[in-house]
Amino acid sequence: MPGTGGDLREQYRSRILSLLISKYEGSRSFQTGTPGKQRPQFAMQKSPLAGDYFDEMDHRKREAIHAALAELADAGVVEVTWPRFQEGRRVEKVYLNFDAIPLAYELAGLEPRAERIDRMRRVLAPLAAHPWEWVRRWWAGADASLAERRSAGLDLDDPEGYAGLVKVLLALPELEDSIPERIFSQRVLGDSKAFEQGVKKRLLALLKSHGPEEYETDAEYLDSVGLTDNPKMVLAAGGFAFRVGSSVFDVGELPGGLGLSAHTVRAMEITSVTAPRILLVENLTSYHQVVRNLSEPAVTVRERGDDRCPAAGSPAVLAVYTGGFPHRGVQLFLRRLQDYRETLAAAAWPPVYHWGDMDYGGIRIYEYIRSNFIPDLQPYLMDVDTYSRYLHVGIPFGDEYAAKLRHLLEDPAYVSWHPLLQAMLEHRKWVEQESMGGGLKISRYFNLPVLIAVDVHIDDHHPVT
Numbered sequence: 162m163p164g165t166g167g168d169l170r171e172q173y174r175s176r177i178l179s180l181l182i183s184k185y186e187g188s189r190s191f192q193t194g195t196p197g198k199q200r201p202q203f204a205m206q207k208s209p210l211a212g213d214y215f216d217e218m219d220h221r222k223r224e225a226i227h228a229a230l231a232e233l234a235d236a237g238v239v240e241v242t243w244p245r246f247q248e249g250r251r252v253e254k255v256y257l258n259f260d261a262i263p264l265a266y267e268l269a270g271l272e273p274r275a276e277r278i279d280r281m282r283r284v285l286a287p288l289a290a291h292p293w294e295w296v297r298r299w300w301a302g303a304d305a306s307l308a309e310r311r312s313a314g315l316d317l318d319d320p321e322g323y324a325g326l327v328k329v330l331l332a333l334p335e336l337e338d339s340i341p342e343r344i345f346s347q348r349v350l351g352d353s354k355a356f357e358q359g360v361k362k363r364l365l366a367l368l369k370s371h372g373p374e375e376y377e378t379d380a381e382y383l384d385s386v387g388l389t390d391n392p393k394m395v396l397a398a399g400g401f402a403f404r405v406g407s408s409v410f411d412v413g414e415l416p417g418g419l420g421l422s423a424h425t426v427r428a429m430e431i432t433s434v435t436a437p438r439i440l441l442v443e444n445l446t447s448y449h450q451v452v453r454n455l456s457e458p459a460v461t462v463r464e465r466g467d468d469r470c471p472a473a474g475s476p477a478v479l480a481v482y483t484g485g486f487p488h489r490g491v492q493l494f495l496r497r498l499q500d501y502r503e504t505l506a507a508a509a510w511p512p513v514y515h516w517g518d519m520d521y522g523g524i525r526i527y528e529y530i531r532s533n534f535i536p537d538l539q540p541y542l543m544d545v546d547t548y549s550r551y552l553h554v555g556i557p558f559g560d561e562y563a564a565k566l567r568h569l570l571e572d573p574a575y576v577s578w579h580p581l582l583q584a585m586l587e588h589r590k591w592v593e594q595e596s597m598g599g600g601l602k603i604s605r606y607f608n609l610p611v612l613i614a615v616d617v618h619i620d621d622h623h624p625v626t
Contacts, residue, residue, distance in 0.1 A: 169221060170228045281307055396420050398418020398479075405429050418452055426494050429497060439511055440478045524581070551596060
């Protein structure tokens with residue numbers, strides 16, 4: 162080790178104090194704030210200093226450690242014990258004196274852990290009255306741990322970072338629409354990059370560990386609280402009309418549908434749904450395939466005498482792209498859609514179906530939409546029969562994924578999905594929506610009339626009849 166004898170003594174004094182303070186901060190005495198029967202201590206032979214202390218090639222190290230210990234003992238900070246007949250030659254144990262702990266922190270140049278904990282409690286205190294229950298629940302747990310002088314998994318050396326997190330958490334409930342992260346960061350933190358650099362990772366960890374919903378991607382977690390890279394559009398196509406101010410727009414006249422900003426959705430009122438059915442589509446490729454076929458009326462519906470048969474040339478469904486878990490704009494559109502349905506007699510409500518992946522995420526997305534927006538939502542092409550037909554293009558999964566599916570089996574909210582979940586666990590495969598082409602002519606599924614006519618790509622060994 163380079164340096165003079167004085168340098169070595171200072172280095173070892175710092176290391177000795179840090180080691181003893183660490184022992185103290187991990188002790189019951191620290192957590193209770195009351196000195197216990199056993200003082201913080203270390204045995205030299207088993208300590209991190211042992212390599213230097215017993216280095217037979219450089220006795221300066223042992224001499225410097227002895228000098229540092231003598232200085233600390235003279236100041237009343239430590240007590241040193243020696244083996245019999247080896248006093249001054251070979252240290253046995255080093256003890257930290259309880260009444261000298263404040264001086265030990267001062268000599269080590271360290272801020273007392275108790276003070277850092279108290280400061281963190283003050284930083285987090287505004288969250289006690291947060292509007293969101295899950296944030297209050299997280300704060301209560303963290304504050305209780307801090308009160309017991311435990312870190313609660315927080316970085317006590319970064320109070321500024323948590324102050325930024327608190328500012329962000331307090332600002333999020335005020336958002337009416339999704340907002341780009343950098344604009345939000347500039348508005349709340351005074352720097353367009355501060356959120357990404359200092360808060361984003363911590364917020365994501367909090368959302369994943371304590372948030373009310375489990376999502377598939379970081380983007381979905383952030384969108385759930387109103388943050389996005391860029392504003393997202395609501396994609397919808399088919400027979401419906403809406404009013405904004407004094408203007409009425411008929412989307413059924415647009416063969417490719419349209420994209421609506423969240424501002425438009427907030428201002429709009431859906432005035433009619435002329436399509437006989439509404440189809441929510443999880444994935445973008447499948448949505449475009451559905452839209453491409455919207456103008457093909459379902460002849461078999463007419464043949465069956467269904468009174469929901471669309472007029473010739475009119476869209477057979479109103480298709481809405483959810484993009485996995487629906488972002489805030491889609492959520493608002495679904496509320497507008499349900500508001501319109503509730504203006505009608507229940508018997509006249511156009512039925513709403515959801516078509517998504519037959520996997521852990523797809524099932525949870527369906528239940529999320531059903532429980533939050535469309536209480537009478539029905540699954541579409543998400544059953545054991547469809548799963549069996551597409552099993553040959555299914556994607557294998559392992560034990561960790563299987564455990565997540567079994568967790569759904571144990572949840573009463575997913576009882577209607579038990580047959581599909583059990584089939585997935587039996588075959589150890591899940592089926593992507595995109596692997597089904599664009600769907601089927603599906604009069605046989607769920608005893609439903611045809612919703613859409615689409616292209617299907619099935620190999621010769623799995624014909625569709």
